[in-house]
Amino acid sequence: MELHESTLDVLARFERYMAHSRGMADLSVHAYMSDVSSALDFCLGARPFDSAELTPRAFRAWVATKVREGGSRASVARYVASVRLFGRWMKREGIAQVDPTLKLRAARVDETLPQTLTVDQARSLFNYLRQQTEGGDPCAIRDWAMVEVMYSCGIRVAELTGLNLSHLNAAERTLRVLGKGDKERVVPYGKPAHDALRVWIETGRPALVTDSGEQALFLGARGGRISQRIVRGRLESACASAGVPVISPHGLRHSAATHMLEGGADLRAVQDLLGHSSLQTTQRYTHVNARRLSAIMNQAHPRA
Template identity: 45%
Template sequence: MPITSRVAQSALLAAFEGHLRHERGLSENTVRAYSGDLVHLAESLGTSEAGVDELLSAVSLADLRAWLAGMAAAGLSRTTLARRGASARSFFAWAHDTGRLETNPALRLASARAASTIPEVISTQDVLTLLETARRRCDDGDAMHLRDWTAAELLYATGMRVGELVGVDVSDVDLRERLVRVMGKGGKERMVPFGEPAAKAVVEWLERGRPEFVTETTGEALLVGRRGSRADQRQVRESIHRLCRLAGVPDIAPHGLRHTAATHLLDGGSDLRSVQEVLGHASLTTTQRYTHVSADRLRSAYQLAHPRA
């Protein structure tokens, strides 16, 4: 039987996934990634008959190091290597802590740090062009375009992750105070402000767009699809890419709008700690990536303008 089939039926993997979801509060995407990494580890060791369960007795530190080294030699990115190392460490630490394993073979396992990349951003003018295009598109009579405008405005105004945006309910939005309640990674809740343009888009969507698609099963979802169910991440991503093409601006994903919002906040004088709170970063180190973008722009402007640059 293929290992993926056995893994799907593995009580051990199911228990580990439950730990990741309910005790560590990790997202479904992360849970799936960690599970897939364990499948890959099992396959690399040839434990096709016992699958992940066999890892408790079959794996040594040397095996884990060889697994990571083999992937590095194959040219996998540092980000993937770092995550797979983290998956193995988390799994064996959990197995040891819960008494399923006497010793933890991953205790001294080191892996590459994820590559520190400068986030993709677009200029203020490009964002304004994108949002104005989204607004004007709403005049064509398709109420769903009001949703796309609202999504674009909120993504840029708040710096939310697209997964956070589609999880927002109508009751989470305070239009009077212009605040939105966001449920972030690890189930952490935060309140994020937004401006008048985003508020206008939300009002238009709630009054003229959303009622056209609401059904008995819609519930409280702020953003919905044509059939009345809660909008998913794919729908929002596609709408942002489509708007970029229509606006004639550099193509950017919803996460790029998050990066752009953070960079523009820093460029505008916001302090790093405030931007961390807006984005919901657990560590200030993550937020500090955006200072590199601002520094690059400052250096470029200096070289163009200063006589002695």
């Protein structure tokens, strides 16, 4: 990408506007700058900046190119949002007489969110799971700990079953999680999950493990690493027995995200916690005011 110096000057002004006048986060500024730079490269190339060349047709052609390159609907929606902000800014600054992106639209992003629980329903589920451990059944203790961890951390079922003992830092109440694309992140968990994990590791896991070298945090009835299928089945069974809507692990993850955002958690922080690569994915829930990730568990999570 070789943009003319005059175009780079306009981009620099736009970047300052986003960072200072709008107070956008650094990652958001970077994403918008990348999108707008791509659009200007498509429309202008190395020619001097000329707003007259930035026509609605030119921007539509750029978006169409992104679609042909395999961009997802969510990605294309972000591209459109980026250049529309740029178009409004150009008109406001007098760089362009009209906003060339005014009628630019992205295809609607179809999202079907899974069944979720209310906070009260989640509380009923955890009360039921806790009660089932009173007889000392190691599988019941495991189920309690697994569901507490999935909800507290908002992790995927594949991330849960992939956890090893070495991924747990009980002193700091964090887990090292390997997510999609082998991306590693460290997530905090609340006191209820901490209590359940302590009981599982001290009494439940030793009763199930058959190989002293087994590294998996959560085990199946035969002592090996538990499967995703078993986790799903145990969660669904627990929901039915607790008298709450039967949800999948994915639904539990969505429940956690929804409850945290309803509690006032920062959208960007929830993105980091869930391991979403795109903020667009997290934005399916709601828009919230900014707070720090380190305060999420105590300030926003209903089971912190």
